[in-house]
Amino acid sequence: MIYSANDLKQFFKNVVEMIEDKKDYLSELDRKLGDGDHGVTMSIGWQAVNEQLDSDLKDEEDCTKISMAVARTFLSAVGSSVGPLYATGLLRGAKIAGNKSELNDSDLVNYWAAFVDGVKERGGAEVGDKTMMDTLIPFSETLKKQFTETGEASLAFESAVEAAKQGMESTKDLLSKKGRSSRLGERSKGAIDPGAASAYLILSIFLDSIKSLQHY
Amino acid sequence: MIYSANDLKQFFKNVVEMIEDKKDYLSELDRKLGDGDHGVTMSIGWQAVNEQLDSDLKDEEDCTKISMAVARTFLSAVGSSVGPLYATGLLRGAKIAGNKSELNDSDLVNYWAAFVDGVKERGGAEVGDKTMMDTLIPFSETLKKQFTETGEASLAFESAVEAAKQGMESTKDLLSKKGRSSRLGERSKGAIDPGAASAYLILSIFLDSIKSLQHY
Amino acid sequence: MKKLMNDPTNVVDEMIDGYLKAHPTYIQQSPKNSRTIVTVRETKPGKVGVVIGGGSGHEPGFMGYVGDGMADGVAIGNIFASPSPDPILEAAKLVDKGSGVVILHGNYAGDVMNFGMAKELAEMEDIRVETVLTTDDVASAPKEESEKRRGIAGEFFGFKTAGAAADKGYHLDDVVRVAKKTNENTRSMGVGLSPCSLPQTGEPSFVLEENEMEIGLGHHGEPGIEKGQIQSADQVADRLLNDILADMPLEKGDNVAVLVNGLGSTTRMELYIMFRRVEQVLKEKGVKIHRSYVGDYMTSLEMGGCSITLMKLDEELAELIDYPADCPMFVQK
Amino acid sequence: MKKLMNDPTNVVDEMIDGYLKAHPTYIQQSPKNSRTIVTVRETKPGKVGVVIGGGSGHEPGFMGYVGDGMADGVAIGNIFASPSPDPILEAAKLVDKGSGVVILHGNYAGDVMNFGMAKELAEMEDIRVETVLTTDDVASAPKEESEKRRGIAGEFFGFKTAGAAADKGYHLDDVVRVAKKTNENTRSMGVGLSPCSLPQTGEPSFVLEENEMEIGLGHHGEPGIEKGQIQSADQVADRLLNDILADMPLEKGDNVAVLVNGLGSTTRMELYIMFRRVEQVLKEKGVKIHRSYVGDYMTSLEMGGCSITLMKLDEELAELIDYPADCPMFVQK
């Protein structure tokens, strides 16, 4: 497929919309395990991104610059745990995008693989720690494996997002080991990790954006 | 009738018991119009009186000293609006008691008339101001009139306490003019004044104590 | 409503006990009356004594304001109840250095009676006592009856200026003059959002719906002048200022001190948001803010809400406001 | 849960606006980053810069502690959210006088990442930066994993000693040494009674029954270690002290500073009742209280509850605790 700069911007716009829709849910998850602000934080961050998409990035065609701007804007607007994590992911993806205005299948797979590596490096969490890594690592591994084996990017993303979903749901029964809920011990069982949820939602929005491409 | 020092002390003891029973009600009245503490204050004050009745006043036979001690103990324990008011009343009554160990009909009538005068002087309120004076002044006027006319103390107290009750109930529809609720204007209508209620209750306890005398 | 306490009947005395143990370099208790607290520090010879007091439940008011440049002694009542005459008299005796004592209190029935009785008793013991009332709450009576008004957060400014005046060596009459001038130049108004509860009853002091606020609520939970839909901070600030400025108009070039006071559970974040609007309004009018105080200065247990106080300053009052103070619950350099 | 605010999305920036307007003789905002506030006052040449920061919602922490003898600059995050690297870097730049900058922050995932990134960026600009974490909350991890512990009210002592050390002219390494020593000698534990709510959601941060309390609750509302029936103040104080002293045993003759910190809506009355028990327990053990702090020092919006912090003092730390300070929300003579 050909994923243009506009497609990329549209994807980020769709994330903005999804976050507004899901922010109360995300905050509710965070109230159980943390400080109740994950939805608020995501909303603040993505609203700031939205302003950039409507202004400075309106005519930007360089996918690297777009991704970097989104990263910096998000980080700058929110800080908190997810600022550095998502921003680092987006900056690594930005690097992969190689200043191109159109990304091909390989680019997209590498973008997201680099995204996940970036989040992992910044946060240092592993699968089983009850964080967004429980969503992102299965996603990334499935994505890379599937694409390597089949060469089919769409299908690879589809499987990967399914793995992401299962990863997110697995956080329900995990004992938290990182972040605010890691201090809960046994009490951290029974609720989905908020970051794992937001990561899954973002990935599934991306999957939707690929699928809608294919209708052209 | 002969009202002994022990009868006087027993009366005060009965007030203590009644206040514990009615304190929540009195505070509830005060929440509507004031700061919600009238029952608490009465309880603190009368509990302090109770301790005195059980200790220093145990063997006291002088009705003046008893009444003075109750006044000072009450005032010292609570301050607030009702401390000076009730204490001044009891001090005036104490003076009337003339250091006697037994009070006769005249003494009792004069005691309570002086009590009401004392409260009135201290607080400066009149009938219609929505205070305890709405209970006490009708009580005092009826008491003095009835006793002067009939010479019958028991019946005079009975009529007086009935007038007190009506006075208390009349506070429901009065606009407050003194104390905390006086700033309410129209909003002070519709609730019985807490001090008017506690004053009535004390007087009716006294009436009970006279009536139980007559059963000997 | 939950509280961290032991036997509710002992809350005030235990609070005092904890307070004395926390700040022994500032304060001590009278051996004769456990509700009288005075400064431990030497004050200048011949200094006019300053006594404050009232019900507890307003901390830092009143006991928190004993110290250098503020009050020398305090009489502590039960919660929301005026102290009885004894601890007031005892405070006056302890702080009297021969130049007389100024007693500052609020304009509540209980305070007027108890402090009045204490003054009579003090005079019988040849202590010269003057009392000055605070009547800053514009919501509690109309301008024509301003002598009936409640004292709320504005009492803080009275403590500050009278305490500073006394520390600067003013004579008794001038301390009184300053305290009266402060009162004449101070206006406040508050808003309540959520109730407090007395430890002994556990019951909320008033009821407001989830979306209601009450303008002009008293700082013991006494009903205010108007219940209505909760508004934005700017709208509330405008309303409070409107009533204050209608009562004490200010002109371009006037100099004021501002106090945005929290009633207990309102966050400092909200207080600063309220202050922001106060500053905007005053700036628009060309009124200069000499000094600002934002925080919990006169609370009402855990009540939600706040009050705005404006004090018009002349040169003397500005100097007294700026004068340093050092108390366990208030320090100013 | 009701609040006095305007548009909830603007609460932090409006609070900052109000704060700057209230205290212009203390603080100023960076023209480059609205979430960076620094002292307006001249500090001594060559002074080590002290930067603090974290999420808002804890006022007086953190922005209230910029001033003489405390921090020179602060980076202000969204409510309960670490600031991003930019305002932290900007603060470091502004307060650096060539002798390096110490940055003090709490041990939360967000803080560690954002302050870490800021430190890297500062070093790329040749500013020498050292960071010191506070890990005083004994409820948040066992002793064997104490480096994982949260920073709660004990951060105040870190600001106090590091700020004093820097003001006394200590070199960067010694300010760091002092900050680390403070952290090693400070332990805290808290209890929650009632929730706070974020302005943007209006939802209570946690749920407790009418008769429940939660021991070890985090100061952003993070769940604690034990929910149970609410107990008396003395029992709660004993429990908190028990866990603190089990972790940092004290002996007869030891010298401590005590902080009984209110989380927002808990009254000063209750805090002094809690302190009373702390003093009794320490006195029984023969531990000397050098200085006490009782009040709202590190709140959690309008949360109900409090924490107890003990800091073991040697001669150096005692001197630094006693050192004067002058900030908009904290003054000590």
Ligand SMILES: Nc1ncnc2c1ncn2[C@@H]1O[C@H](COP(=O)(O)OP(=O)(O)O)[C@@H](O)[C@H]1O
């Ligand atoms: N080290 C980490 N690695 C990966 N994800 C993390 C890490 N620390 C925290 N998170 C994620 O951040 C989420 C919380 O985000 P948020 O509530 O917005 O931030 P905060 O913890 O600052 O309130 C958690 O649910 C978790 O998924």
Ligand SMILES: Nc1ncnc2c1ncn2[C@@H]1O[C@H](COP(=O)(O)OP(=O)(O)O)[C@@H](O)[C@H]1O
């Ligand atoms: N000047 C007065 N004269 C007579 N009674 C008064 C006066 N002022 C107040 N009261 C009485 O005091 C009562 C309130 O008592 P209480 O609640 O115990 O004191 P406080 O007002 O100090 O909280 C009122 O209901 C009223 O009856």
Ligand SMILES: [Mg+2]
């Ligand atoms: Mg969170």
Ligand SMILES: [Mg+2]
């Ligand atoms: Mg009352």
Ligand SMILES: [Mg+2]
């Ligand atoms: Mg009262």
Ligand SMILES: [Mg+2]
């Ligand atoms: Mg957060």
